Amino acid sequence: MKTLDNIGRIVLIAISLLFGAGSAETFAQDSSYQGKTIRIIVGLAAGGGYDVYARAIARHMGKHIPGNPAIAVENMTGAGSLVSANYLYKVARPDGLIISHFIGGLFLHQLLGKPGIEFDAPKFEFIGTPMQDNFVLGVAKSTGVTDVEKWLASKQVVKFGGIASGTGSDDVPNILKATIGLPLQLVSGYKGTSEIRLAFNGGEVSGVSISWESAKSTWRKEVERGDMVIVLQGNTKSHPELTKVPISINFAKTDEAKKLMQIVLQAHGPTVRPFVLPPRTPKDRVQILRKAFIDTMKDPEFLAETRKANLDINPTDGATLEQNVQEIMKLEPTLVAKLKEILK
Known part of the structure; x- marks a missing residue:
């Protein structure tokens, strides 16, 4: 050591x-x-x-x-x-x-x-x-996933690209997987969301946790073309531009799950x-x-x-x-x- x-x-x-x-x-x-x-x-x-x-x-x-x-x-x-x-x-x-x-x-x-x-x-x-930051989960159009409730019911595993523990690309999917059973596999180790975007467009991964603020700017083409579908907000309240996208806190079934989710989302919101x-x-x-x-x-x-x-x-x-x-x-x-x- x-x-x-x-x-x-x-x-x-x-x-x-x-x-x-x-x-x-x-x-x-x-x-x-x-x-x-x-x-x-x-x-x-x-x-x-x-x-x-x-x-x-x-x-x-x-x-x-x-x-x-x-x-x-x-x-x-x-x-x-x-x-x-x-x-x-x-x-x-x-x-x-x-x-x-x-x-x-x-x-x-x-x-x-x-x-x-x-x-x-x-x-x-x-x-x-x-x-x-207001984190969202986006999945590739090719997965066929368009609705988070159907995704949860189908248990279809979607491969997400991540950066490292401590980042919203990793912590948000991990807390949602643990608290609401979101079926995903996290592949971590990319140097930033720009590298994840290349992997996403190349079919190496099919999902990403990213702030909506970054998605609108650096993933604009994928969002506008519909190649990336925003299926869930990793927030405790809805973003005004995403009122039709459900928020993750509503899927928590216990008080402990809500508390755990809130802690992680706080760390990746006002201080991120x-x-x-x-x-x-x-x-x-x-x-x-x-x-x-x-x-x-x-x-x-x-x-x-x-x-x-x-x-x-x-x-x-x-x-x-x-x-x-x-x-x-x-x-x-x-x-x-x-x-x-x-x-x-």
């Missing part, structure tokens, strides 16, 4: 040299970002929903920061964005120049004691989220798209970036771009995001034990 830990440290040190982090001590002497470059490190592959949102924000956020710094987006994939989260916590300098955008479902998985997690979520500094800074980032930098983030969410040019790209904007500020993460960490032990079995 010590050998594996040492290897992990070496990998993180190598990543830090590759991605380059500025000197926190030097930067602390100047509160302006003039002449600096901020890096947003996305934990998933280019072309997926997380990447698309990050790049849209990067194109506009700099003008809302004193000194108008450049903002560059880089991708650091691995283990469903866990590599990037660990990097931010253990390696990245707390100088306000490195922001990470990884899957917020990892916060829940820290509580569940999942292997590989090397961060303590409440110690991060939180900037905000651009929107709240966090923009985060390393622990010990100076508070003045945190406040500058929090304000710039929210100002970007109101920027007319940014909103025009996101409307054109079909990207929903429903932001949460940094203070609220921080509070939501703290709430997840207070989950009662009996439910933690149940979820450990389901999301293993």
Whole structure:
């Protein structure tokens, strides 16, 4: 085990040299970002929903920061964005120049004691989220599945593509399989939803759990052509654009099933798209970036771009995001034990 830990440290040190982090001590002497470059490190592959949102924000956020710094987006994939989260916590300098955008479902998985997690979520500094995910389950037209009740009755197993435990592509199908008996097989290990889309279009998998917000943007062709049929909302309440699609919570037959479902959907809703800074980032930098983030969410040019790209904007500020993460960490032990079995 010590050998594996040492290897992990070496990998993180190598990543830090590759991605380059500025000197926190030097930067602390100047509160302006003039002449600096901020890096947003996305934990998933280019072309997926997380990447698309990050790049849209990067194109506009700099003008809302004193000194108008450049903002560059880089991708650091691995283990469903866990590599990037660990990097931010253990390696990245707390100088306000490195922001990470990884899957917020990892916060829940820290509580569940999942292997590989090397961060303590409440110690991060939180900037905000651009929107709240509403997960849906989409299946290929070729499966013949068009109605979730008939699917449950037929017990037809549909193969879903996933990324890793801790992501909505995996956790949402797993919790629905455990609580309402949804007949599916999860094939995990794809680097992002862009790779799952290629597998879906190639017939390698026939289903996906994805946020409706991402589906409308990055899976637009599949949705518009009817190649992907949305059969179930993985939500506790219906999305206004999907009123004819049933919601998963209504299929739960026990109070425990509802509680378990609600916990996972909470982790993959309000907190699932966090923009985060390393622990010990100076508070003045945190406040500058929090304000710039929210100002970007109101920027007319940014909103025009996101409307054109079909990207929903429903932001949460940094203070609220921080509070939501703290709430997840207070989950009662009996439910933690149940979820450990389901999301293993």
